[in-house]
Amino acid sequence: MKKIKVLHLLSSLNIGGREKVAIDIVNNLDREKFLPFLMSLRPKGTMQKKVKEDVKIITYNKSDKLDFGAYRRISNVLKENQIDILHTHNPGGFLYGFIGGKLAGVKTIVNTEHGFEYNINFKKRLAESFCRRFTTLTIAVSEDVKKRLGASGMIRVLHNGIIIDEKDYSSEKEKIRRSIGVMEDEVLIGCVARLAYVKNHRCLFRAFKIASDINPKLKLLIVGDGYLKENLLSLREELSLRNKIIFYGETDNVSKVLNALDIFALTSVYEGISITILEAMACGLPVVATKVGGNPDVIEDGKSGILAENGNEKEIAEAFLVLAKNKELRINFGCTGRKIVYERFNFKNTLQEIENIYLNSFK
Structure with a gap:
């Protein structure tokens, strides 16, 4: 049987949820059936080292403005490698990939919508809606994402899944806590989370201020980096929380850090299906999150976590x-959350669905 060549197209290989999802897929596709490729519209990023050696990686230094050269580059890559299926990941990769794919004559184009972009203009949103009508399939990671996309083209919901880290980090927990x-x-x-507007760390900081004024035994660990770091450092000073809020920076071992926590929090303005929430639940952590996007699909309010407006x-x-104040409640929520991830958000199930999509679309 001829192997099906599949290329995943990302806007970058920086640390992020959609990057992790794409890399997990290319790393684990059945090598008896598929030959995976990975292309990034930006030069090398931190996540590149997570890609298996047998996956061919192609990068391009796309301009921040409309870059017609990107269409040609994508088209040439698809032709040169005789790609059968192009799988784009939005935000960032779909329009360039769709046009490049059509120029190259690729018949099967799949796009995953990982969330809803607030900062794109009406023309781009209209263009994406039009292109979806001629896309083989659009995968929405949650019911909310599907609803926001509207009735344009073939759309189905497929939740993100995670590869569950079974390693025991209990011996590392106190070491990490002491170190910070x-x-x-x-x-x-x-x-x-990345330090960006959509993650709404400002709300998190202010909520933490209210709570820590009542319970001085609370501390907050911020893991991630981004363009709002200086802004958030200033807010920490403004709220007199220098000794309470700890900036950890980026890490390539999220599970290890999560296992040092007692509670996980994510106060985003919007989420598709949050990979870090799934990872936190898999580590047995109770989750406090905002009732937005796909969060209610993942968190059972009052059972595995608490959803706030x-x-x-x-x-x-x-x-x-x-x-x-209730350790037993934290443990109970954590156990329920872990069970939810194992049963409903296990990457093995997601991968099987993705492979079936590829095989069915290539018949």
């Missing part, structure tokens, strides 16, 4: 206080 100045009797809340700092603070 967290005492044994303190409750450590953590957030793993978007931007409601008081609700988020109350959730922190409830969980901080």
Whole structure:
């Protein structure tokens, strides 16, 4: 049987949820049936080292403005490697990939919509809607994403899944906590996310301020980097939380850091299906998150975590206080969350669905 050549197209290989999803797919596709490729519209990124050696990686230095050269480059790559299926990942990769794919004569184009872009103009949104009508399949990672896309083209929901890290990090927990100045009797809340507007760290900081004024045993760990770092450092000073909020930076071992936490928090303005929420639940952590996007698809409110209204700092603070004072509740929520991930968001199931999509579309 001739192997089906599949190329995944990303806007970058920087640390992020959609990058992790794409890399997990190309790394684990059945090599008896598929030959995977990976292309990034930006030069080398941190996540590139996570890609297996047998996956061919192609990069391009795309301009921040409309880059007609990117269409030609994508088209040439697809032709030169005789790609059968192009799988793009939005935000960022779909329009360039769609046009490049059509120029190259690729018959099967699959696009995964990982979330909803707030910062794109009407013309681009209209162009994406038009192109979806001529795309083989659009995968929406949640029901909310599908609803926002509207009735343009063939769309189906397929939740993100994660490869569950089974390693025991219990021996590392206290070491990490001591290294960042967290005492044994303190409750450590953590957030793993890029420092960007959509993640709404400002709301998280203010909610934490309310909670920590009531319970001084709380500390907050911020894992990630981004363009809002200086802004958030200033907010930490403004709220007099220098000794309470710890900036950890980026890490290539999220599970290890998550296992040092007591509570996971994500106060985003919007989420598709958050990979870090799934990873936190797989580590047995209770989750406090905003009731936006795909979060209600993942978190059972009052059973595996607490969902607060978007931007409601008081609700988020109350959730922190409830969980901080009740270790048994944290454990119960964590056990339920772990079960949800194992049963509904296991990467093995996601990969099987992706492979079936490829095989069925290539018949």
